[in-house]
Amino acid sequence: QVQLVESGGGVVQAGGSLRLSCAASGLTFSRYALGWFRQAPGKEREFVAAISWNGGASTDYADSVKGRFTISRNNVKNTVYLQMNSLKPEDTAVYYCAADPSPGPGLRIGSFGSWGQGTQVTVSS
Numbered sequence: 626q627v628q629l630v631e632s633g634g635g636v637v638q639a640g641g642s643l644r645l646s647c648a649a650s651g652l653t654f655s656r657y658a659l660g661w662f663r664q665a666p667g668k669e670r671e672f673v674a675a676i677s678w679n680g681g682a683s684t685d686y687a688d689s690v691k692g693r694f695t696i697s698r699n700n701v702k703n704t705v706y707l708q709m710n711s712l713k714p715e716d717t718a719v720y721y722c723a724a725d726p727s728p729g730p731g732l733r734i735g736s737f738g739s740w741g742q743g744t745q746v747t748v749s750s
Contacts, residue, residue, distance in 0.1 A: 627651040627739040629722045634744030637712055645707040645744060647722030655679055655700040656728035660737050661707045663718035663746075670721065674707060675732045678725075685732050690716075712748045719743040 633645040645661070660675035674696040677683035681698045695708040705722060723737035 627724055629724065629739055629741035631720060631722050631741045631744040634720060634746045636747045636749065639712060639714055639748055639750050641712050641748070642708070642710045643712065643746060645709065645720055645722075645746075647705045647707075647741060649703045649705070649722075649724065652724065653728065654703040658725040658732050658737075659698065659705040660723050660725075660732075660734060661696060661705075661720060662723055662737070663716075663720045664743075665715075665718040668718075672734055673720070675734050675737070676705065677732055678728065678730060683730075683732060685734065709746070712746075714748045714750045717746060717748050719745050 628650045630648045637643055656678055658677050661673040662670050663673050664670040672687050675685045676696045676698050693711045698705045721743045722741045724739045725733055
């Protein structure tokens, strides 16, 4: 059973930075693409970033975070990260980690699942 545990959220002022971590278990980590999503109060969950399997050669970002957020992975630590810089109040949300249900190449973002419990990020103005 896949288990994803997010950490690293908190309260930060606008313009600040945070790094989220997601520790994975129950899967051969390097074989799966992984991603970050977020859900703000009263809004639907939305895609933030994704990284491909193995060495993470391919990444994808939502337009709203391009140039500010960076996704990376450490296949030894079975952990995926989201470095968030130049944070804005509109980045305030619960951030979730998710995994592609199938191993291999590609970023099937619409199929991602096995959601973690989420970590709250609050950006004050």
